[in-house]
Amino acid sequence: MLVIGCGHPDCGDDAAGLLTARRLREMGFQAAEAGGEATSLMAAWEGREDVLLVDAVLTGAPAGTIHFWDARSAPVAREALRCSTHGLGVAEAVELARVLGRLPARLRICGIEGRRFRPGESASPEVLAAVEKAARLIGEEMTCTNRE
Amino acid sequence: MGPQGSRTTRTVKVDYLARVEGEGALLIKLRGDRVEDVRLKIFEPPRLFEGFLRGRHYSEAPDITARICGICPIAYQMSAVHALERALGVAVHPQVRLLRRLFYCGEWIESHALHVFLLHAPDFLGYEDAIEMARHHRGVVEMGLRLKKIGNHLVSVLGGREIHPISACVGGFYRVPAVGELKSLEEDLKWALEASLETVRLSARFEYPDFEQDYEFVSLRHPEEYPLNEGRLVSNRGLDIDAPDYEDQFVEQHVKHSNALQSLLRKRGAYLVGPLARVNLNFDRLPETARQAAAECGFAVPCRNPFRSLQARALELAFACEEALRIIAAYEPPAEPRVEATPRAGRGCAITEAPRGILYHRYELAEDGTILAARIVPPTSQNQRRMEEDLRALAPRLLEQTPERMTWLCEQAIRNYDPCISCATHFLKVRLERD
Numbered sequence: 001m002l003v004i005g006c007g008h009p010d011c012g013d014d015a016a017g018l019l020t021a022r023r024l025r026e027m028g029f030q031a032a033e034a035g036g037e038a039t040s041l042m043a044a045w046e047g048r049e050d051v052l053l054v055d056a057v058l059t060g061a062p063a064g065t066i067h068f069w070d071a072r073s074a075p076v077a078r079e080a081l082r083c084s085t086h087g088l089g090v091a092e093a094v095e096l097a098r099v100l101g102r103l104p105a106r107l108r109i110c111g112i113e114g115r116r117f118r119p120g121e122s123a124s125p126e127v128l129a130a131v132e133k134a135a136r137l138i139g140e141e142m143t144c145t146n147r148e
Numbered sequence: 149m150g151p152q153g154s155r156t157t158r159t160v161k162v163d164y165l166a167r168v169e170g171e172g173a174l175l176i177k178l179r180g181d182r183v184e185d186v187r188l189k190i191f192e193p194p195r196l197f198e199g200f201l202r203g204r205h206y207s208e209a210p211d212i213t214a215r216i217c218g219i220c221p222i223a224y225q226m227s228a229v230h231a232l233e234r235a236l237g238v239a240v241h242p243q244v245r246l247l248r249r250l251f252y253c254g255e256w257i258e259s260h261a262l263h264v265f266l267l268h269a270p271d272f273l274g275y276e277d278a279i280e281m282a283r284h285h286r287g288v289v290e291m292g293l294r295l296k297k298i299g300n301h302l303v304s305v306l307g308g309r310e311i312h313p314i315s316a317c318v319g320g321f322y323r324v325p326a327v328g329e330l331k332s333l334e335e336d337l338k339w340a341l342e343a344s345l346e347t348v349r350l351s352a353r354f355e356y357p358d359f360e361q362d363y364e365f366v367s368l369r370h371p372e373e374y375p376l377n378e379g380r381l382v383s384n385r386g387l388d389i390d391a392p393d394y395e396d397q398f399v400e401q402h403v404k405h406s407n408a409l410q411s412l413l414r415k416r417g418a419y420l421v422g423p424l425a426r427v428n429l430n431f432d433r434l435p436e437t438a439r440q441a442a443a444e445c446g447f448a449v450p451c452r453n454p455f456r457s458l459q460a461r462a463l464e465l466a467f468a469c470e471e472a473l474r475i476i477a478a479y480e481p482p483a484e485p486r487v488e489a490t491p492r493a494g495r496g497c498a499i500t501e502a503p504r505g506i507l508y509h510r511y512e513l514a515e516d517g518t519i520l521a522a523r524i525v526p527p528t529s530q531n532q533r534r535m536e537e538d539l540r541a542l543a544p545r546l547l548e549q550t551p552e553r554m555t556w557l558c559e560q561a562i563r564n565y566d567p568c569i570s571c572a573t574h575f576l577k578v579r580l581e582r583d
Contacts, residue, residue: 009312010215035218035312039262039296088266092279099282100289120196 001145002048002104003029003138006036006055006090012121013063013114016131017054019123020112023135029142038093042102050106050145052138055090056127057111064126065113066134072107110134174558175405176543183543187405188536188562201522206232206491206513207318213509213524214312219262222255222303223502224524225316226377227509231391232318235496235513236489241482244320245377250330250475251306251316252376252500253468257340258299259503260423260461260468263566264347265292268458271560272354288350291343295465298336302472305329320486330476337473344466345441351462352445357557360452361541363534364416365425368501374433374467375426377500382429384450385416391497394508400525411530418533421505422565423460424451438466454538454564461566491517502527504566528567535565 005021008014021031034041036055045051057067059077069076075098076091088096090109097103112130114123123131177185197216201209210228214221226248233240240248265288266278273288275281282289305325307313315321366387368379382388389397400409413419431439431449442448447459497510505527512521538561546554 008215008218037218037262039266039293040300042293043297043300088262088278092277095279096282096289099279100286100293120200 001050001052001142002045003031003052003054003142004034004041004044005031006034006041006053008035011119012116013112013123013127014056014117015123016056016112016114016127019128019131020054020110020134020138023131024139024142027135027139029139036089038088038090038096041090041093042097045097045104045107046102048104051104052108052110053090054110054112054134054138056114056117059111059113061113062126063113063115063124064130066130066137067109067111067113069109069111070107071109072103072105076109110138174539174562176539176546176558178543178547181544181547183540186536186540186543188532188539189405198522198524201511201519204519206236206489206511206517206519209511209519209522210316210318211312211314214314216524216526218312219259220255220502220504220507221312222251222307222316223500223507224509225313226252226500227498227502227507227524228511229316229318230377230498230500231496231509231511232513233489233496234391234498235494235511236318236492237494238319238487238489240320240487241484243480243482244324244486246475246479247306247321247324248316249373249376250472251303251313253472253475254299254302254306256299256376256464256468256503257472258296258303259566260465261292261295261299263503264351264458264461264465265289265295267566268461268563269354271563272356272458291346295340295343295347298333298340299468301336302333305333317486319489320482320484322485324481324485326481327479330479334473334476337469337476341437341466341469341473344462344469345437347462347465348438348441348445348447348459351459352447354458356453356455358453359455359542361454361538363420363425363452364413364418365428366413366419366421366530367426367429367506368499369429370433372433374430374435374471375501381499381506383419384429387413391499391508394497394499394525395510395523398508398525398530400529409529410533411525412533418537419530420454420534421527421530422457423464423503423505424454424457425505426501427451427460427463434463434467435470437470438463441466454561457564457566491515504528505530528565531565531567535562535567538564 005017007017009018018033021033024031034044071094076094114127116124173189175187210225213224213228216224270277270281273281308315315323364383364385366383368375369382370379380390398411399414400411403410428449442463493515495512499506499508508525510523511519514520542561
């Protein structure tokens with residue numbers, strides 16, 4: 001399984017995906033980082049079967065809520081993923097890849113609900129706690145996957 | 149999106165402007181057939197990065213400023229290293245100079261490919277976005293994606309990684325590539341050059357609105373090269389200065405409706421930077437292949453139609469691919485990847501050509517190399533007043549349009565500038581009011 005953490009390191013909770021990837025690496029797992037720009041993401045998952053994207057989201061749920069979506073089975077909520085600072089971001093990468101037949105066989109999105117995204121801000125305590133929890137959940141799954 | 153309002157006022161509101169990076173808002177107020185007001189608001193937080201830099205060591209500036217923008221980090225690194233090298237009196241190895249040009253070519257390829265194919269082309273082919281366009285023009289989108297990937301690859305070879313590259317430093321690079329690493333890019337770049345020329349031809353088939361403005365074009369101009377890192381700052385109205393004189397000629401003005409600063413020429417106001425300005429002022433410095441492709445497609449300078457900035461970007465894509473091939477063919481790694489700098493008190497300014505236009509940096513250093521002050525003027529703030537003036541000129545044509553069409557035309561006019569508002573912010577909201 002390929003895990004890609006997306007986001008901006010200096011824009012508050014937008015760092016959620018990157019922080020999760022870093023935490024996973026500290027735990028001994030492999031995890032990549034990306035800014036979240038659509039074409040680079042598509043290149044990053046090229047040739048991979050099982051991909052999990054981790055990014056900050058805004059759905060209206062309480063900050064720190066962790067969502068898991070199956071991006072293969074339904075279009076992703078573009079509005080939810082708009083809090084990342086990219087014109088063509090994670091949602092556009094998924095939908096463009098769907099049209100072009102470039103989606104991995106399995107593609108999921110782990111969305112971590114954020115609440116503050118201003119440049120220069122640090123991630124909120126709720127998101128930092130969620131990062132820890134998401135890393136643990138993903139790590140457990142990666143351990144099981146590797147055993148299979 | 150939809151019309152709202154009372155009997156006397158009609159407002160068209162769009163929740164965000166698609167395909168423009170960042171956040172902001174546009175308000176156009178029309179009274180009868182007269183444009184009453186045009187306000188482009190950019191909700192730019194205080195210039196935090198200038199604040200972050202104060203008190204940091206100069207060697208940190210290239211990596212800190214690279215984080216301002218995910219699309220054009222190299223521009224920030226290049227303006228930073230050139231300005232700091234001026235402050236510190238550092239001269240770099242000739243091969244380092246060429247590697248920096250090559251690095252910049254990579255960023256131009258990725259940024260221009262993204263904008264031309266995925267953000268701007270849908271406007272001219274009549275699709276809401278690149279995803280819709282891909283359903284009907286798969287080959288065009290695939291070509292754009294491959295070009296973008298080649299640009300990304302070039303950046304990662306030189307910068308260590310695609311996003312927020314980390315190898316550029318004052319005096320050179322922390323690591324320079326081996327000859328073989330660059331040679332391995334040649335085949336892709338040859339394809340990219342052909343694809344870029346095909347892009348020039350493709351862009352000639354688009355239908356452009358009949359709209360011209362009497363711009364003051366501002367860009368760098370170098371005695372021999374198409375400008376990237378060096379040159380004097382010139383315009384078609386007699387401006388001809390070096391970077392240290394920039395603040396004598398330009399002023400950043402705070403306008404009430406936006407907390408971003410608008411940059412103006414002190415004597416003449418709004419001006420245009422970016423691909424259209426560069427091509428107009430440097431057409432004779434483009435490689436022969438690009439000039440020939442332009443001639444075959446009927447693109448000639450002066451070109452004052454901002455919608456044709458797409459063609460200027462396509463020509464610059466061809467330039468960047470050809471320049472990258474030229475530099476790689478002649479590359480010999482320098483004996484040392486960088487020249488060590490000795491800290492000293494000083495002041496240094498530099499202007500380089502970011503994909504969206506000139507990017508000005510100024511640094512003041514203490515004796516131990518601590519940054520005392522920093523000033524950064526990005527291309528989007530330089531173009532902001534000009535964007536408003538384009539919209540003001542375009543607005544009377546909007547009167548006969550449906551609200552949806554009005555909004556779409558405004559968005560398209562803003563997209564001409566490829567504004568990277570995300571350097572500071574998120575999304576743009578558009579509002580049209582009619583009395």
